[in-house]
Amino acid sequence: MPEQFYWGLEAALNGLMTGVLYALVALGFVLIYKASGIFNYAQGVMALFAALTLVGIMQGQVPFAHLINAIFGTDVHHFGWHLPALAGIILTLGVMILFAWIVQKLIFKHLVGQEPIILFMATIGLAYFLEGFGDIMWGSDIKALDVGLPQGINSWLDETTFNAFNYGFFIDNLDVVATVIAAILVAALVVFSQYSKQGRAMRAVADDHQAALSVGINLNFIWVLVWSLAGFVALVAGVMWGTKSGVQFSLSLIALKALPVLMLGGFTSIPGAIVGGLIIGVGEKLFEFLIGPMVGGATENWFAYVLALIFLVFRPQGLFGEKIIERV
């Protein structure tokens, strides 16, 4: 076998792993869209905010330290404690639930019944707000996030493949962990929405708001629940990406990467988000590997969108989306 083939295979494998991370972000989108019809652009910023909060809590940063110092002329930065990762994650989850509740109370309660596009724009506004808010609260410098996940080359795979093919495959341990966690998360979400009472209520709301309301389901509660779940998914995605490349502004841009994933998979399908993520992940890595050198590289920036665009022309509802039926 030529070296080229192995390189390509390695690129595809790594793409598969990246795809899982894309799918994690896309999952948050699907959850909210299914239950409330809101296309939540702020999902990526929520991941950033969750990661920032986690780092801040773990390192004992004083929230709004920069602002307080600027107004009162003080010089406070840290409380001087270091929390273990688990405590930090639980506290951050609390913050995300509080955030979900505030968002529902202050914004989306007032926008019930508006056109989807207005709701979409509201989430863009929310994304801007949250971005500035996160930076003011925790500072905008790049932070390292370490919650004890394994990192670095997976030496077992490297050795095994080297013995078998005389070429060692490079896979990051973190990606393997991310894949496992994503699989568990998806399974848990499916179980939750299929078998629990709240999950059934969630699906009922997704099906028809008014019918759900008439059988006594508390819409407001379900929406807060869904936003909290999305906040949880954002936290997981934020931890993964934050560990991988540091907690910084560019984290919020994965949301943009998750959009073509969604389009491929269909906005309403959880399996679609996973499959779409994998296709995009593998596709962009392989394209960069095969075509990239011919056109000057960095094709990862746009490949996903163009792929999704071309795909949609032939199948406008995505791979697993519900068929779009239009009536006058």
Place this chain on the structure above:
Amino acid sequence: MFYREAGDFKTTYRDDNQTFPIKFDRLRYYAVLFVAFAIVPFIINDYWVSAVFLPFLIYAIAAIGLNVLVGYAGQVSLGTGGFMAVGAYACYKFMTGLDIWIGGVEYALPPINIFFSVILAGAVTAVVGVLFGLPSLRIKGFYLAVATLAAQFFLVWLFNKWAWAYNYSASGQISAPERGVFGIPVTGPSTSAWATYLFCLVFVTVLALVARNLTRGSTGRKWMAIRDMDIAAEIIGVNPLKAKLTAFAVSSFYIGIAGALFFSVYLGAVEVGEAFGINKSFLVLFMVIIGGLGSIFGSFAGAAFLVLLPVLLKNVLVGGLGWPTDLAAHLEFMIVGGLIVTFLILEPHGLAQLWRVIKEKLRLWPFPH
């Protein structure tokens, strides 16, 4: 008292169909034009032009363009930054002399006058816009919004990699050489404030007038029919292919001109990822939302609002309170985001709707009964 139509008798069809049918409105419009053309150029200085007037005028063109697409034709686009980049690079190629290589032989056009370069840049962008608008016939709503992101990212990448587009310059940047109209420089380092201002103002005035009349006429009514419900529009005889593609073409033409002016007159030198990134797309979209979807006046109001807000915040927070600039920048993000949400909750139709309400009030003021 103001904006009364009473006593304003129309005796010809021409009078009845004019752009501003109410006499007070018409006079106010002439007054604004008079101030803009005959008074402002004499009193502005470099700071005002580069901080307020040029960005306002240029973003107003972009916002009108996007408003045609989103507000009138109902096709949400997040590719504005990419289309502005097309306009900027096309303008650069035309003003430095377009070179075409066929079989290793160079055929070079002479440099074209900056005024016509800008217009040609708009035309090129219109073609690109139609190309990226083609999928809109199959893809709708959110899916289309995301699909236009393909244009955004692909075009920015293209102008980063395609050396021909930036004339093989080592830095990968494009910078506008000195060009002028009637011997007065409007691009390059040695321009005077009033010349650049007037140059942009001419474009804004003409384009806004054309847009206003396009949207009032049959083209605009077809766009609006498509926006309200495309299947129903098709049944009453609107050709969706033609309506959607003309919307994309007109919108991209405007955005291309805005991009060309943004590069050549306002910034002078441009690095594509920085000047025409995804944030630009969102900024123009915000202008359209805050100003009001489906309103030409709204585009101006939105552009003015989002150009003035950062200037104001910067002056108050950094200049007045002495805060660090990064803090002010983050606060600006929060305020812009918060304002957008507030606007959508309180007044989904934007500043233009507020203006309409005020006009209704003024009509009967001071005796409302």
